[in-house]
Each structure stands twice: as C-alpha cells, then as structure tokens.
Amino acid sequence: MSTLHSPLHDQHVALGASLVDFAGWEMPLRYGGDVAEHHAVRRAAGLFDLSHMGELMVRGADAAAALDYALVGHMSRMALGRAKYTMMCAPDGGVLDDLVVYRRDWDHFMVVANAANRVQVAAELQARFDAAALDATVEDETQSIALIAVQGPASAGIVARMCGGGAGDVDPMRYYSGVNLLLEGGIHAYAARTGYTGEDGFELFVAADTAGDVWRLALREGAAAGLEPCGLAARDSLRLEAGMPLYGHELSHDTTPFEAGLGRVVSFGVSGGPDRGDFVGREALARLSEEGVAKTLVGLVGDGRRAARTGYAVTDGDDNQVGIVTSGLPSPTLGQLIAMAYVPTALAEPGTVVGVDVRGRREEMRVVALPFYQRDA
Amino acid sequence: MASIPEDLKYSKEHEWVSGDVAAGSVVTVGITAHAAEALGDVVFVEAPAVGSEVTAGAVCGELESTKAVSELYSPVTGTVTEVNAGLENAPEQINAEPYGDGWIFKVELSAGAEDLLDAAGYADVSE
Incomplete structure (x- = not known):
C-alpha cells in the first residue's frame, strides 16, 4: 500500500x-x-x-436505524448537531473500533473512525446495513x-x-x-x-x-x-x-467495552423509552454485562524514573505475570510515571500496588482511578 | 539535516566521542543531534556509574523520552570517570545541546578506539 x-x-x-x-x-x-x-x-x-482520521458519511432514509443496529449506542436518539462517543463491536462483544458519531442532519451522520480501522469499519457498516435490509449507504470521504x-x-x-x-x-x-x-x-x-x-x-x-x-x-x-x-x-x-483509550492499545477485538471501563457506551435501551431494538453484539454484550469482567483497565502511577511501556508485564508480589501494560510514559503535566494496564479485577482497586517488569527490573506502581488528569471545570 | 561537528568521532549507534582516542586518554561521550531528534524530548538518563567498566558496542545505560526508551551504547572501552550530573535535573540538555551541555559521561580508555567514524562516515550511516 x-x-x-x-x-x-x-x-x-x-x-x-x-x-x-x-x-x-x-x-x-x-x-x-x-x-x-x-x-x-x-x-x-x-x-x-488529524487528517488521517476516517470520515465515513452515512446517509439514507434509514440512516439512524441503520446505525442503531450497527453500533452499540442508541444513535437514533441523538439530537441534530450532537456528537456521541460509541463503538462498533463484533458479534462476540469484542471492540472493532471506537468512534465519534456526529448527527449532521436527520438522515446524515458522520462516523469518525481510527485511521487503522477506517476501511474495515466502512465495509462492516455497509454489510450490517445491508444484512438488516436498511436504506443507508456509507461513503468514505476521508481523502x-x-x-x-x-x-x-x-x-x-x-x-x-x-x-x-x-x-x-x-x-x-x-x-x-x-x-x-x-x-x-x-x-x-x-x-x-x-x-x-x-x-x-x-x-x-x-x-x-x-x-x-x-x-x-x-x-x-x-x-x-x-x-x-x-x-x-x-x-x-x-x-x-486524560485517561482516554487508544485503539490497538487499550481497545482491540480481544477486549470488551466493559473490561475497558466503557460499559456506559453500550445501550440496551431504557425502560419506558423508545425501543432500542437489536444490534450486532447485543446478545454477547448483555451476557458479559451480567457476568462481570475478569480483567479491568486501570490507571497506574509510579514515582520511579523508568516508565512502563506498551506490552510490559504487570506482576504480583511473586513476580508472576498477572496483567499487561497497554500504554505508558512519564507524564509531562504530573511529573510522575503513568500507565494504563489490564489487571485481574481483584487487583483493580485504587491503592493496590503491583509490579511492572521494566526490561528485567521490577518497578512498583500503584492503581489509581482514571483519568490521571482532569482540567478545572 | 541534523548537525555533525567535524571535530568529533562517531559510532554507528549514534554516539559521539570527543578527545584523543588513544589508550589511556579520557574522552567525553554523548549522543548525536540525529539520535536526540529521533528520540524526542529526553526525560530521564540512566548513565553508567562512575568507576564502572564500559565496552565499545555494549549497552551501558538507557535514555527515556515521553515517546520511547532507547538503550545507550558505549562507543569506547574503558572506565567511567565522570557522569554529567546536570542531566539529573535537566535531561532536556540532550535535546538542546547534544554536543555541549548534553554530554553524558567520560571514559578513561583502556584500549584505543581507532575504528570510530569521522563526520563524513557518520553522515553516511545517519542518513
């Protein structure tokens, strides 16, 4: 390419x-x-x-219903001129991409996809619209x-x-x-x-x-x-x-919205509200939301100098690997090491101390609530 | 194109060496402007300890930036006589003045280092 x-x-x-x-x-x-x-x-x-980001235009009489079916959020409930953070999940509940969707007209949505997933998301959206026999088309206008x-x-x-x-x-x-x-x-x-x-x-x-x-x-x-x-x-x-996930690091097909702490983006409909209807992944996601999660995305902070980086092992007190770092660096704003990692839910409580194997040496980090940084309101 | 001073010698791993490179002399070591640029803002330097032995071509420390971590190789063989204490609080000197205040350590050579590159030779490998 x-x-x-x-x-x-x-x-x-x-x-x-x-x-x-x-x-x-x-x-x-x-x-x-x-x-x-x-x-x-x-x-x-x-x-x-950010011109590498994908702009996928969804238009058609059924555009809203089509996105309701293809994505985990209830997009037809968006007002004109609103934006919403949402995800496309696989039938098994794994995340295929995280997206921001803008309602530009009643029958026109702009779906902003990650550069690496743009082509797949465009194809998958159209396939889902067609499978549900809904009148909506996807045009990739990124370039x-x-x-x-x-x-x-x-x-x-x-x-x-x-x-x-x-x-x-x-x-x-x-x-x-x-x-x-x-x-x-x-x-x-x-x-x-x-x-x-x-x-x-x-x-x-x-x-x-x-x-x-x-x-x-x-x-x-x-x-x-x-x-x-x-x-x-x-x-x-x-x-x-800001504690925001990056696809390919915190999110992947092997993770679910619930594990990533983003279960709120999955809408099963509200009682008394408009019918949410079926959507791809609904069955698996409903089951996962009931079951609870074995691993959870957490924030880690450390006072050392050697940063935890993507792919490094999170370890317990006996240096056994129990989790994995998804992103990490020395925080310019906070002046300490920060990282996000998947750990067993039992270790996800803020204050828990875990080890990170930083190129052969154990560095201790502490679980904290995300985000690391929040601007003054 | 990053600058490559004519009066220094260079390793393929993007370190520079200043001073006479015969056995017994003391040289100063740092990383090149090209390496500093590729690494981004350096936020932590783990230099070899004073008194430790370093070997040409072998890892002797780490350079950490916001974006990445990179290994620091020694371009020469000998005993470390001094490390740049200024980098403890101002590691960004490596980006600001890679050939000046951003020097990293000094080594008393136990062997000559005649196979280092000159500026023209380093320009070829760093392109």
Whole structure:
C-alpha cells in the first residue's frame, strides 16, 4: 500500500516536522519538542492535523436505524448537531473500533473512525446495513476532508477569531456538539467541540483543498494566545493523561467495552423509552454485562524514573505475570510515571500496588482511578 | 539535516566521542543531534556509574523520552570517570545541546578506539 499524505503535508515539511508512519499515513510526530507541545495544549492551545482520521458519511432514509443496529449506542436518539462517543463491536462483544458519531442532519451522520480501522469499519457498516435490509449507504470521504483540531484553554477564543472575531457562533457551543461555521475568507467548516486531549477544544472538518488556508489562519489567529503546532507524540501523552483509550492499545477485538471501563457506551435501551431494538453484539454484550469482567483497565502511577511501556508485564508480589501494560510514559503535566494496564479485577482497586517488569527490573506502581488528569471545570 | 561537528568521532549507534582516542586518554561521550531528534524530548538518563567498566558496542545505560526508551551504547572501552550530573535535573540538555551541555559521561580508555567514524562516515550511516 502506498503511503497516504495529509493535504497539509507541505505545511508540516515547511515547519520542519519529524514525520512518522501512522496507519499508512505519513504524519507529524513533533515539530520541535514534544513536551513543549504538550504543555502548550494544557496552558494555551495546540494545533493538530488529524487528517488521517476516517470520515465515513452515512446517509439514507434509514440512516439512524441503520446505525442503531450497527453500533452499540442508541444513535437514533441523538439530537441534530450532537456528537456521541460509541463503538462498533463484533458479534462476540469484542471492540472493532471506537468512534465519534456526529448527527449532521436527520438522515446524515458522520462516523469518525481510527485511521487503522477506517476501511474495515466502512465495509462492516455497509454489510450490517445491508444484512438488516436498511436504506443507508456509507461513503468514505476521508481523502477529501482535512481534520484540523484546535485544543486547549485558549481554543474557543482562537476559533472565534478564525471566524472573523465574532464569538457568537462559538461560545454557546456545548461540549460534544457541532455546527457549520463560516471561517475568514468564506471557508466552510463543520466545527465540533470535541477532542482527545482532556482540554476544551474544537475539531474543524474542512474540504481538503482549503486545509492549507485553515491551517495558516489558525496559526495566525492563535499566535498571540500561544498556540503551537503539535504532533502525534503530544497527542498521545495528552490523551493518556486524560485517561482516554487508544485503539490497538487499550481497545482491540480481544477486549470488551466493559473490561475497558466503557460499559456506559453500550445501550440496551431504557425502560419506558423508545425501543432500542437489536444490534450486532447485543446478545454477547448483555451476557458479559451480567457476568462481570475478569480483567479491568486501570490507571497506574509510579514515582520511579523508568516508565512502563506498551506490552510490559504487570506482576504480583511473586513476580508472576498477572496483567499487561497497554500504554505508558512519564507524564509531562504530573511529573510522575503513568500507565494504563489490564489487571485481574481483584487487583483493580485504587491503592493496590503491583509490579511492572521494566526490561528485567521490577518497578512498583500503584492503581489509581482514571483519568490521571482532569482540567478545572 | 541534523548537525555533525567535524571535530568529533562517531559510532554507528549514534554516539559521539570527543578527545584523543588513544589508550589511556579520557574522552567525553554523548549522543548525536540525529539520535536526540529521533528520540524526542529526553526525560530521564540512566548513565553508567562512575568507576564502572564500559565496552565499545555494549549497552551501558538507557535514555527515556515521553515517546520511547532507547538503550545507550558505549562507543569506547574503558572506565567511567565522570557522569554529567546536570542531566539529573535537566535531561532536556540532550535535546538542546547534544554536543555541549548534553554530554553524558567520560571514559578513561583502556584500549584505543581507532575504528570510530569521522563526520563524513557518520553522515553516511545517519542518513
């Protein structure tokens, strides 16, 4: 497969970014220092190119019912202009992808999928719609859309300035909502107040051929507020501090939403509410929600210097492996080691001390409640 | 393209060596700008202890960044005489000044290190 490039590739090269292959896309890993980029998002604002994310447009008279059947959330209950975090599960209840779905019209949803899963999710959505004989089609518009995120406490002001200064359309936006915005220069954006950093922030979906203009506009309007372009390294450290899962690390076909602590995204319907109906994985997920889980995703913190990394063994007092680290790094904001790991549910209680085999040496870490970092409300 | 000072010698594992490399002399060791860039912001350095023996081509420590951990190889053979104490509180010096304040340790050579690369040779392996 040939390497895919963001429509902003030339901007990244001009900014001197270190580029990295990410799920078949060549994307910026960092522009300067990843720790400085991380702090910029916590303290002011960061600008991210997320054009590798998949935008799958679901349209049709039965679009809402089709997504109700294909996903674990009750999508037909979403109001216009709302966004919802959800998942696609296999019939056995394993997670095939985690998604954010935006209701852009009564019969039009945008499903944002992880880059690595985009093709499979698009095919699986259509297969599920067809199997249920529902009138809905999936179109993968990823390569004609650029996704540019402005994240951080200064982001609302910056996005308002990108619209010509009027905060009128931006300020009232609720978290997990989306609106059509007209940016300076007459550029159309679908702007959502969503993100993956644990900060207030916006994600701007724009036509690929306007991406360069939007990127430069954001850099110009954000400069005074301290906005910095940020790469995937900072994105990873920010999302981990915020306790957000990353598909391929915390989530996979071998894990269920319940094990990941995300059982709330699975909707079996509310009594007295509209009929939830059947959905793929329902039977298995209903059984799993009754049974309880043998392993649980937890947060770990440590005071040492050697970080637990993906794939390292979590051990008990006798150094037997009992679990596995899914992500870990030295937290730039907290100044201590943080990690997420699957451990036996009996060891998931906050305060429990476990070992992690860090390249042959036992390092002790302590179970804590997620997230590690939460912004002031 | 990261800078490669002409007056240093280099290993294929991206360390630099400064000073006379004959047996008995003391050299300074660090990692190259190319290596520092690839690693990202260094947040922790585990350098070999003063007095320990290091062997050319063998692992002698670790460099931890937010993104990854990487092994530190010794480019020379000998006894460690000093480690850069400044890196304890300011490991980011490795990124800021890889050839200056970001030096990592000093070694008294027990064997000559004539097979290190010059700047042009290192430019070939680091491209």
